[in-house]
Amino acid sequence: MTYRDLRGFLDALGGDLRRIAEPMSPRFEIAAALRQARADAPALLFESVVGHPGWRVAGNLIANRKRLAQAFGSTPEALAEAYLERKQSGIDPVSTSDAPVKQVVATHGDDLLGALPILTHHERDGGPYITTGVVLCRDPASGRRGMGIHRMMVKGGRRLGLLLANPPLSLFHAAAEARGEPLEIAVSLGLEPAVVVASVVKVGPLVPDKMAVAGALRGAPVEMVDAETVALQVPARAEIVIEGRVLPGVREAEGPFGENTGAYFSNASPVIEVSAVTHRREPIYPGLTPWGNDVDMLLWLAAGTEMLGQLRAQVAGVVDLELTGGTAGFAMVVAVRGTPRTEVRRLIHLALALDKRLKMVTVVDDDVDIRDPRELAWAMATRLRPARDTVVIDGTEVYVIDPAGGAPGEGSKIGFDATRGSADAAFDKARLEPAALARVRAVLGDLMQ
Ligand SMILES: Cc1cc2nc3c(=O)[nH]c(=O)nc-3n(C[C@H](O)[C@H](O)[C@H](O)COP(=O)(O)O)c2cc1C
Incomplete structure (x- = not known):
């Protein structure tokens, strides 16, 4: 309704x-x-x-x-x-x-x-x-x-x-x-x-x-x-x-x-x-x-969901997208599944070009909760190799209200590929044993997250 x-x-x-x-x-x-x-x-x-x-x-x-x-x-x-x-x-x-x-x-x-x-x-x-x-x-x-x-x-x-x-x-x-x-x-x-x-x-x-x-x-x-x-x-x-x-x-x-x-x-x-x-x-x-x-939600639906539709149409494996609250839509996180590193790179360039407001894109695997700052920081800290996985684009137009912007043409944008990039088990999340987790939840539920 x-x-x-x-x-x-x-x-x-x-x-x-x-x-x-x-x-x-x-x-x-x-x-x-x-x-x-x-x-x-x-x-x-x-x-x-x-x-x-x-x-x-x-x-x-x-x-x-x-x-x-x-x-x-x-x-x-x-x-x-x-x-x-x-x-x-x-x-x-x-x-x-x-x-x-x-x-x-x-x-x-x-x-x-x-x-x-x-x-x-x-x-x-x-x-x-x-x-x-x-x-x-x-x-x-x-x-x-x-x-x-x-x-x-x-x-x-x-x-x-x-x-x-x-x-x-x-x-x-x-x-x-x-x-x-x-x-x-x-x-x-x-x-x-x-x-x-x-x-x-x-x-x-x-x-x-x-x-x-x-x-x-x-x-x-x-x-x-x-x-x-x-x-x-x-x-x-x-x-x-x-x-x-x-x-x-x-x-x-x-x-x-x-x-x-x-x-x-x-x-x-x-x-x-x-x-x-x-x-x-x-x-x-x-x-x-x-x-x-309210602004976070407005931007998420009008700009974020719009971007999700466009990226999905052009890059295989795009699962979900979040605009980082409080950033006026300048920062975005995308979750992908099985997207090769070269395609992640294309996704970063594409996203940064599609929306002039967008200034920072981070791409992670979909085993990362893109709405949890701790999980995001974990992916950045453990799956990103900065010299290899960072894309900087200079000389772009950035949004007029960006205090770090400068005149049109003077701004720059950044993308991070924080995906694991390979099947290497070194990137697997250390999981808790499911039966033990169920038991402690049953006994100590009020203390568990
Ligand atoms: C909360 C909010 C405030 C906005 N304030 C302004 C503004 O003061 N000036 C402006 O030019 N655009 C502002 N915008 C953006 C425009 O409303 C928006 O970019 C435009 O309508 C999108 O149309 P287009 O992308 O189809 O061109 C604001 C957007 C939001 C969500």
């Missing part, structure tokens, strides 16, 4: 949703709660937001694999395969006139954004930041829809700074700017997780519309309605939509902002002039703290 909207998902969580009645401030406090919440903590709904009566903030929504799987009507074990299968087709969005997001429409006044409890996250952030806004627009040349999550800084009045570091939106903006035109955009907030995940998936030429990917992932079309002040359609069941135009030829200081890397990043970025804010009654603002568990 998937959900029609964010409220449908929250209702289904039952005891896995904690309602917090204690007043909490959108300035630092809610972000601190979301960042420090354990991955296995329930989803959080802040029902009393200081300075924003009638508004609520939800977060920690997909902080672990169990809840992420629930968002897709799947299980933690089956989710990656379900994602890969569903993503093969697209389900186009449909238009509707039943649009809760239009219950409140604001187009007048200087402070259109003031009602929203936009969170301030870190001590040195330049201001409040929208972190989970799905930005929608159309290519001025082809009319093709594009969408992605892009950070937005509240600059006062009707203005938002917008980090456009990725296609397709960066390309659409460049095309509009070349014509001297503004780019119309609509920012959707408070969507069910399937649409949020689809917004950051890499799309191939066969399924060019991420809204169709969203439909495929949720098993039903996304319901859309015309925006108020821009020629775009927006998700009718979103909690909030911000409409506006990215101004041509304008760049302003944006940041600093504590990013998914856990470090601050500043930029000279384009500016949005907001023309309307629409929302539901008793709206729920979505919080997403950078460098947090």
Whole structure:
């Protein structure tokens, strides 16, 4: 079962949703709660937001694999395969006139954004930041829809700074700017997780519309309605939509902002002039703290699973893949079975080339638990011969928010082949005797891992 909207998902969580009645401030406090919440903590709904009566903030929504799987009507074990299968087709969005997001429409006044409890996250952030806004627009040349999550800084009045570091939106903006035109955009907030995940998936030429990917992932079309002040359609069941135009030829200081890397990043970025804010009654603002568990899960499904599908199609023996939490998708571990050393090397080059974000790849055998840091360290310490098994690629493009990056073309990437590479019994794991293990588990179970 998937959900029609964010409220449908929250209702289904039952005891896995904690309602917090204690007043909490959108300035630092809610972000601190979301960042420090354990991955296995329930989803959080802040029902009393200081300075924003009638508004609520939800977060920690997909902080672990169990809840992420629930968002897709799947299980933690089956989710990656379900994602890969569903993503093969697209389900186009449909238009509707039943649009809760239009219950409140604001187009007048200087402070259109003031009602929203936009969170301030870190001590040195330049201001409040929208972190989970799905930005929608159309290519001025082809009319093709594009969408992605892009950070937005509240600059006062009707203005938002917008980090456009990725296609397709960066390309659409460049095309509009070349014509001297503004780019119309609509920012959707408070969507069910399937649409949020689809917004950051890499799309191939066969399924060019991420809204169709969203439909495929949720098993039903996304319901859309015309925006108020821009020629775009927006998700009718979103909690909030911000409409506006990215101004041509304008760049302003944006940041600093504590990013998914856990470090601050500043930029000279384009500016949005907001023309309307629409929302539901008793709206729920979505919080997403950078460098947090939600981001790890979002990247794992949208980027990691995507990469798993691509690598499996090209290299025999690829079993599983994990993006290392907290690395903004820069570090990845792949488990293989029976893949020859030359093929592991090809896999490393392939993976590093497929995703510009990816900077470090480690390949291990599938007898290593790729989600256990101790096992990974063991494989690196005992199966890797550094001079032979390390691949360094210099002069590559690395991700703009990487503090170790440098200008495009200056970065470098690294891969480690920590597979055993031969049938040599010297690499066999020293196993415990199974009957003895079963007996001590029975007697001393509470002490055993
Ligand atoms: C949590 C999160 C935050 C992101 N923030 C930004 C951002 O501020 N600016 C940006 O250009 N891309 C950002 N991205 C990446 C884009 O949303 C994403 O690369 C793009 O939509 C993927 O589309 P493509 O690979 O099909 O081009 C973010 C992604 C995630 C998961």
